[in-house]
Amino acid sequence: MPAKILSVDDSKTIRMIVKRTFAPYEATVLEAGNGEEGLATAAAEKPDLIILDITMPVMDGVTMLGKLKEDPELKGIPVIMLTAESGRENVTFIAKLGVRDYLVKPFKDEQLIEKVSRVVTLTPKAVAA
Amino acid sequence: MTNTTTNFHTAQHIGEIVPNVFDTMLGLRAAIATASLETLPERVSGAIGIAGETVTGTAYIHLSEPLAREITHALLQCTAGQDAGDSDVNDVGGELSNMIGCGLKSRLNDADIVCAVSSPAAIRGAFAVESPPGVHAEKFHFACLGARFAVEVHQQLN
Numbered sequence: 001m002p003a004k005i006l007s008v009d010d011s012k013t014i015r016m017i018v019k020r021t022f023a024p025y026e027a028t029v030l031e032a033g034n035g036e037e038g039l040a041t042a043a044a045e046k047p048d049l050i051i052l053d054i055t056m057p058v059m060d061g062v063t064m065l066g067k068l069k070e071d072p073e074l075k076g077i078p079v080i081m082l083t084a085e086s087g088r089e090n091v092t093f094i095a096k097l098g099v100r101d102y103l104v105k106p107f108k109d110e111q112l113i114e115k116v117s118r119v120v121t122l123t124p125k126a127v128a129a
Numbered sequence: 130m131t132n133t134t135t136n137f138h139t140a141q142h143i144g145e146i147v148p149n150v151f152d153t154m155l156g157l158r159a160a161i162a163t164a165s166l167e168t169l170p171e172r173v174s175g176a177i178g179i180a181g182e183t184v185t186g187t188a189y190i191h192l193s194e195p196l197a198r199e200i201t202h203a204l205l206q207c208t209a210g211q212d213a214g215d216s217d218v219n220d221v222g223g224e225l226s227n228m229i230g231c232g233l234k235s236r237l238n239d240a241d242i243v244c245a246v247s248s249p250a251a252i253r254g255a256f257a258v259e260s261p262p263g264v265h266a267e268k269f270h271f272a273c274l275g276a277r278f279a280v281e282v283h284q285q286l287n
Contacts, residue, residue: 017204108154
C-alpha cells in the first residue's frame with residue numbers, strides 16, 4: 001500500500017517540492033495550506049505521516065500539532081516539522097514539541113527522503129519495461 | 130551592516146545565507162556581484178518583515194521577471210515546454226524571501242537579538258523601496274544564471 005503523506009504548508013512552492021520529491025515512490029502526497037485544513041485532512045485521510053510547517057496563517061503548525069495530540073484518533077500520526085528558522089532557540093523549541101523529527105529550510109530532496117524514510121516505508125515505483 | 134550597538138554583520142550573513150539557499154534548494158550558484166541592479170519594468174520581489182524589541186526591519190529579494198521565472202522552473206523542475214504560472218513565480222519569490230529572512234532571524238537570535246518574522250509577501254512591478262529616517266538600508270548584489278538580482282535589508286536597531 002502506498003505511503004500516505006500529508007504536507008501542511010502555506011507555501012505552494014514547498015508543497016509542490018514535497019510532492020515532486022516523493023513522485024518516484026509509491027506514495028500519495030496530500031496537501032493542506034494551513035493548520036485548520038491540515039487537521040481536517042488528517043481526520044479524513046488518516047495519513048501515515050504529516051510534514052508540518054510552523055508559520056502559517058489561520059492556524060499555525062504548533063497549534064495544529066497541539067490539537068493533533070489532543071485527538072485520540074490522530075495523536076499517533078508521526079509529525080516532521082519543517083522550519084525556515086535554524087537558530088538554537090527555535091531548534092530547542094521544536095525538540096520540546098514531541099515531534100518525530102524536524103527539517104530546516106533550505107533543504108535538499110535527499111534530506112527530506114532520508115528523514116521521511118525513517119518513519120514510513122518508501123518503495124520506489126516499478127520502472128516500466 | 131556593522132552597527133555600532135551590536136557586532137551583527139548583516140553583509141557577512143547575507144553573503145552566506147543567499148548562496149546557501151540557492152545552492153541547497155535550486156542547485157544554482159549565486160555569487161556576490163558588485164554591479165548595481167537597474168530598476169526593471171518587470172520585477173518580482175519577495176519581502177518579509179522582522180520585528181523584535183531591539184530590531185525592526187524588512188528583507189527583500191528583487192528578481193527580474195525572467196530570472197524569477199527561470200528560478201521557478203529550476204525549483205519546481207519544470208520540463209521543457211512546461212511554463213510556471215505567475216502565481217507560482219510569485220510564490221517562489223515569497224518563499225525565497227522567507228528562507229533568507231528566517232536565516233537572518235536565526236542569526237540575529239543566535240546573536241541574542243530576539244525577533245520574529247512575518248509571513249512572506251510577493252510584490253510585482255517597478256518600484257524603489259524608500260526607508261524612513263533612522264532605518265539603515267543596505268543592498269547586496271548577486272549574479273545567477275547570467276543575470277543579476279539583489280537582496281535588500283532595511284533594519285532599525287532601537
